[in-house]
Amino acid sequence: MVRHQPEGLEQLQAQTKFTRKELQSLYRGFKNECPSGLVDEETFKSIYSQFLPQGDATTYAHFLFNAFDMDRNGSIRFEDFVIGLSVLLRGSVTEKLRWAFNLYDINKDGYITREEMLAIMKSIYDMMGRYTFPCVKDDAAFEHVEQFFQKMDRNRDGVVTIDEFIETCQKDENIMSSMQLFENVI
The missing domain is CATH 1.10.238.10 (EF-hand)
Structure with missing residues (x-):
């Protein structure tokens, strides 16, 4: 299995609007759901659908996955995820x-x-x-x-x-x- 090691915390802290503690917490949650350090589209859809059980989130999750998959390689790295999340939650x-x-x-x-x-x-x-x-x-x-x-x-x-x-x-x-x-x- 391919494993991905994220960039250093300092670099991610500089690229996002998260504190060191927040990044550590986000990383623990990410690794818990995705031990390899990468999220493929099927896993992403599965996780996302858990938040919206009343409808079919599959197609929207596909579009969302593509927005997070910055380098278009079919998987989301922790860095991609946290940079996108930083923009969505705390960006201008x-x-x-x-x-x-x-x-x-x-x-x-x-x-x-x-x-x-x-x-x-x-x-x-x-x-x-x-x-x-x-x-x-x-x-x-x-x-x-x-x-x-x-x-x-x-x-x-x-x-x-x-x-x-x-x-x-x-x-x-x-x-x-x-x-x-x-x-x-x-």
Whole structure:
């Protein structure tokens, strides 16, 4: 079995907004779930699905895995995980928005298309489960994507660039308040 040794704590501390103690705690949890020091996609899906038992988190977990798998080698190293987590939990608004853009840009071409956005939205609705209240209509994901593109695709070229994404999100109060939700969770 391939084992991965993470970079030194000092280097990770410099790259993240976590303290030494927090990094040690995160590493213990990571190693407990993934003794090899690497997480493959199936393990990631399994772990992630435990948090959302009411729906099917498989597809969303796939997209999330790809956002964390920075070097695209099919596994997440502790460093990848902790750097992404640092951005999500303690990053600036712009850093969080860049991370979110990366999640939605499935093929990593620098643009979000309607198809990419729809794939992500459908996976989110699947993850929420059929038994959410109020009930989610079948065409809700499509409607959500259409609203998203109305706001974001400023030049009407059918794709959303990182600049369009960040600028629009920063002007939207609902998006901005949801970005603040997870700060300092750990």
